[in-house]
Amino acid sequence: MKSKLLLSCLLVLVFTSSTLFASGQENTDSTKPGIVDAVVTVVEATVEKIDHQSRMVTLKGPEGNYIELEVDEAVKNLPQVEKGDIVTVEYIEAVSIQVFPKGSAVPGLTAIGTEASAEPGQKPAGVVIEEITLVTVVDAIDLQQQLVTLKGAEGRTKTFKARSPERLAKVEVGDTVQITLTEAIGISVTEKE
Numbered sequence: 001m002k003s004k005l006l007l008s009c010l011l012v013l014v015f016t017s018s019t020l021f022a023s024g025q026e027n028t029d030s031t032k033p034g035i036v037d038a039v040v041t042v043v044e045a046t047v048e049k050i051d052h053q054s055r056m057v058t059l060k061g062p063e064g065n066y067i068e069l070e071v072d073e074a075v076k077n078l079p080q081v082e083k084g085d086i087v088t089v090e091y092i093e094a095v096s097i098q099v100f101p102k103g104s105a106v107p108g109l110t111a112i113g114t115e116a117s118a119e120p121g122q123k124p125a126g127v128v129i130e131e132i133t134l135v136t137v138v139d140a141i142d143l144q145q146q147l148v149t150l151k152g153a154e155g156r157t158k159t160f161k162a163r164s165p166e167r168l169a170k171v172e173v174g175d176t177v178q179i180t181l182t183e184a185i186g187i188s189v190t191e192k193e
Helices: 002-016 018-023
Strands: 034-051 056-060 066-070 086-100 108-117 125-142 147-151 157-161 176-190
Antiparallel strands (some): 034 086, 056 066, 125 176, 147 157
């Protein structure tokens, strides 16, 4: 269910966001278009209060706002957290759209994920990464109206308005389009400097 939701969000983001295409970097291979865009958000908070017994932590955010939360049992190294420690949360969302010549890949959907955490006895830290890749085939192109129709592995098609006539002119019926969404969140706790 989560993969379907992320895929839907990906398609809406990729084909409706003018910011994505305006700010992304174009593929260095000039024969077929491609774009990569990423947004990184970093937030730091200070541990104002911690109750190791109840696992309740009060954080002070960058705007002076406070939040109290109960830390899940999955956080193994909570005993190493002290008042004054800095909690850093980094969130990365990246979208890559690459066009390849006909027959370069088989249409389909893949999802992979990985996670890692700090070793026992260290300050808490962890990262979760999820990547969804959708491979489709260009089924039709209307250069005059700047429309491209993509066909998935199950034979279903969807037509989108292209943002760049120059990029669309480099695409041909039968080309493979690979769309990859990568999301990562990392949390770390460090001592106040």
